Amino acid sequence: MKADPKGVLTGAHYLDGDFSIAEGALAAGCRFFAGYPITPSTETAERFAERIPFVGGVFIQMEDEIASVAALIGASWTGIKAMTVTSGPGFSLMMENIGLAAMMEVPIVIANVQRGGPSTGLPTLTGQGDMMQVRWGSHGDYQIIALSPDSPQECFDLTVHAFNLSELYRVPTFIMTDECVGHMHEKVIIPPADEVELVERKWYEGLKDKYLPYKPDKDLVPFMVKAGDGYRFHTTGLTHDERGYPVINAECQEWCVRHLTDKIKNNADKIIKFEEDQTDNAEIVVVSYGITSRVAYRAVQMARKTGIKVGTLRLVVVWPFPEKRIHELSKKVKAFVVPEINYGQIVREIERSAAGQAPAVPVPHMGGWVHNPDDILKAIKEAAK
Amino acid sequence: MTNEKERFEEKNPMEGFLRMDRIPHIWCSGCGIGVVVTSFAEALKKSEIDLNKVAIVSGIGCTGRVAGYVKLDSFHSTHGRAVPFATGLKLGNPELKVVVFSGDGDIVGIGGNHFIHAARRNMDILVICVNNFNYAMTGGQVAATTPIQANLSTAPYGNFEYPFNLPYLAEACGATYVARWTCLHIRRVTKSIQEAFQKRGFSFIEVITPCVTIYARRNRLGDGLNLLKYYHDNSEIQHGADTRTLDISFQGKIIVGKFVDKEKPTFLDCMNQHLAKVLGDKYQSYGAKP
Numbered sequence: 001m002k003a004d005p006k007g008v009l010t011g012a013h014y015l016d017g018d019f020s021i022a023e024g025a026l027a028a029g030c031r032f033f034a035g036y037p038i039t040p041s042t043e044t045a046e047r048f049a050e051r052i053p054f055v056g057g058v059f060i061q062m063e064d065e066i067a068s069v070a071a072l073i074g075a076s077w078t079g080i081k082a083m084t085v086t087s088g089p090g091f092s093l094m095m096e097n098i099g100l101a102a103m104m105e106v107p108i109v110i111a112n113v114q115r116g117g118p119s120t121g122l123p124t125l126t127g128q129g130d131m132m133q134v135r136w137g138s139h140g141d142y143q144i145i146a147l148s149p150d151s152p153q154e155c156f157d158l159t160v161h162a163f164n165l166s167e168l169y170r171v172p173t174f175i176m177t178d179e180c181v182g183h184m185h186e187k188v189i190i191p192p193a194d195e196v197e198l199v200e201r202k203w204y205e206g207l208k209d210k211y212l213p214y215k216p217d218k219d220l221v222p223f224m225v226k227a228g229d230g231y232r233f234h235t236t237g238l239t240h241d242e243r244g245y246p247v248i249n250a251e252c253q254e255w256c257v258r259h260l261t262d263k264i265k266n267n268a269d270k271i272i273k274f275e276e277d278q279t280d281n282a283e284i285v286v287v288s289y290g291i292t293s294r295v296a297y298r299a300v301q302m303a304r305k306t307g308i309k310v311g312t313l314r315l316v317v318v319w320p321f322p323e324k325r326i327h328e329l330s331k332k333v334k335a336f337v338v339p340e341i342n343y344g345q346i347v348r349e350i351e352r353s354a355a356g357q358a359p360a361v362p363v364p365h366m367g368g369w370v371h372n373p374d375d376i377l378k379a380i381k382e383a384a385k
Numbered sequence: 386m387t388n389e390k391e392r393f394e395e396k397n398p399m400e401g402f403l404r405m406d407r408i409p410h411i412w413c414s415g416c417g418i419g420v421v422v423t424s425f426a427e428a429l430k431k432s433e434i435d436l437n438k439v440a441i442v443s444g445i446g447c448t449g450r451v452a453g454y455v456k457l458d459s460f461h462s463t464h465g466r467a468v469p470f471a472t473g474l475k476l477g478n479p480e481l482k483v484v485v486f487s488g489d490g491d492i493v494g495i496g497g498n499h500f501i502h503a504a505r506r507n508m509d510i511l512v513i514c515v516n517n518f519n520y521a522m523t524g525g526q527v528a529a530t531t532p533i534q535a536n537l538s539t540a541p542y543g544n545f546e547y548p549f550n551l552p553y554l555a556e557a558c559g560a561t562y563v564a565r566w567t568c569l570h571i572r573r574v575t576k577s578i579q580e581a582f583q584k585r586g587f588s589f590i591e592v593i594t595p596c597v598t599i600y601a602r603r604n605r606l607g608d609g610l611n612l613l614k615y616y617h618d619n620s621e622i623q624h625g626a627d628t629r630t631l632d633i634s635f636q637g638k639i640i641v642g643k644f645v646d647k648e649k650p651t652f653l654d655c656m657n658q659h660l661a662k663v664l665g666d667k668y669q670s671y672g673a674k675p
Binding site for chain 2: 006032034041053054055056057058060062063064066067068070071072073074075076077078080096097099100225226228229230232233234235236237238245247314315
């Protein structure tokens with residue numbers, strides 16, 4: 001399916017990451033935005049509010065982030081594509097209804113322009129400290145999809161991709177960028193509408209009285225209908241059966257929660273995306289994502305000059321995590337070096353995936369600024385010894 | 386005269402409106418929620434609106450279970466968030482008639498912030514708030530609506546906090562239709578819901594109901610019948626009453642009636658009118674034109 005040209009601002013632009021997310025959303029056909037202002041993400045909301053009157057859709061500034069996600073879920077049930085944007089403190093407030101979206105299996109897209117935390121932390125300065133929160137933040141077991149753009153161009157591209165994944169798997173999908181990328185201005189090429197590939201939600205087309213909102217299809221993703229189309233279906237945040245009716249017992253919990261997790265787990269190979277460079281004979285592999293991958297690249301170049309064989313693996317999709325690939329690499333490499341703007345979050349996944357075959361060396365940075373490439377270089381040299 | 390066979394085949398008159406495969410419901414005997422659901426179903430029937438275009442949203446709690454029993458597009462959302470969920474439904478598809486059906490704890494306790502903002506925006510939704518003066522699902526804790534003196538498990542020596550006066554709150558925040566009844570006023574509740582269905586804008590109907598199992602028991606008020614008798618003897622219809630005067634004291638007088646019924650452009654009306662005025666022909670109008 002091609003994009004509606006009304007939302008696609010085709011051309012070469014000079015945009016920051018936040019604006020590019022808004023443009024990506026409009027190109028992807030997002031016509032509903034409910035949000036609450038928070039630095040450093042507000043520019044996305046501002047851009048959407050400015051552009052949507054000419055495209056046709058709704059921007060509403062809600063009373064808080066809890067309400068924003070509740071509104072997205074309601075809107076998504078009418079068939080409209082819906083998104084919001086936030087940062088740390090707002091992301092914490094969203095967790096309640098992110099759980100509801102996961103449980104109700106509703107496609108919504110949330111961008112988190114990360115800043116330093118915890119609490120109010122560093123409102124105007126960068127961080128990557130919400131990478132585990134996005135995976136585990138709401139209570140109970142469920143899975144989500146999270147992408148991490150490293151440039152304004154990728155903010156555009158991955159926002160379109162996030163909508164596609166969200167629609168395809170009926171799952172809340174996240175764009176986990178950060179203040180640096182959000183506020184970085186770069187050239188962004190927005191392609192013509194007929195080059196923007198979009199995915200249509202899996203609409204149910206059978207008999208009305210036979211519709212089961214949570215009956216998994218072959219790919220485990222159930223078919224969806226729109227509110228107002230006469231199906232008169234029920235959906236709930238309670239543990240439910242295929243009919244969407246609450247069933248409060250261990251058997252139904254087993255089925256329901258396994259389904260929410262397996263839906264993503266079994267499709268992980270199709271969702272996972274990463275970029276590798278020179279990993280074939282590498283002794284060290286630097287694994288990074290978002291802004292940190294650009295900083296790490298400088299360190300990698302310097303290390304290569306000293307003769308160390310360094311490969312890179314940049315996570316484009318962070319969740320689901322490419323554990324198989326990391327496990328394969330762990331058999332060949334001396335060590336992984338993992339710079340992140342947090343005290344060490346994704347490094348734990350690498351350690352888990354490597355399963356003792358190669359160490360995962362964290363290069364933590366508490367936030368406020370990006371790493372000094374020298375610190376990453378030092379870690380590479382140490383690990384290569 | 387009906388013979389035995391015909392009587393056996395007689396159907397529940399609400400069958401078309403309820404999910405019969407989910408009955409029996411979870412509510413206690415003597416609870417008033419089912420009575421309000423009956424009034425709601427009756428209003429749907431009398432209004433002759435297309436049931437395919439009505440969506441109902443509940444939050445959490447005893448009344449939060451309503452969405453599960455009503456045969457409409459029905460959404461059982463999170464605690465307190467039914468109103469913003471309904472906002473999303475309404476804005477996503479402006480053709481829908483969206484009803485929030487939930488309890489006092491849900492709508493004005495944890496959801497108070499959402500309630501006041503939806504009323505302020507004049508979001509075109511109907512909010513039916515079943516007020517039983519306590520958090521009943523969790524075993525009877527004090528609520529934002531509990532009258533002073535009433536005894537509840539987290540107010541074991543009686544409540545000393547000032548309760549909300551809900552019609553006053555709704556009117557002050559901008560609601561265009563405000564009514565209060567007790568569940569004894571079955572036909573009047575039905576009529577109010579019918580009227581609200583005809584309105585465009587934020588409509589609010591408070592229905593006071595007995596919670597026999599907890600509220601009545603803890604406060605030694607007797608059974609359901611005793612509470613209905615209390616409503617009968619102590620409620621006074623005062624249409625158009627000043628909403629500032631509608632406080633409810635413990636076992637005191639309950640002023641009921643329709644207090645507000647006015648016209649005002651809705652959120653979408655305002656958005657479309659304003660943006661069309663400012664942006665002219667370039668503006669892409671959204672949803673049904675006012």
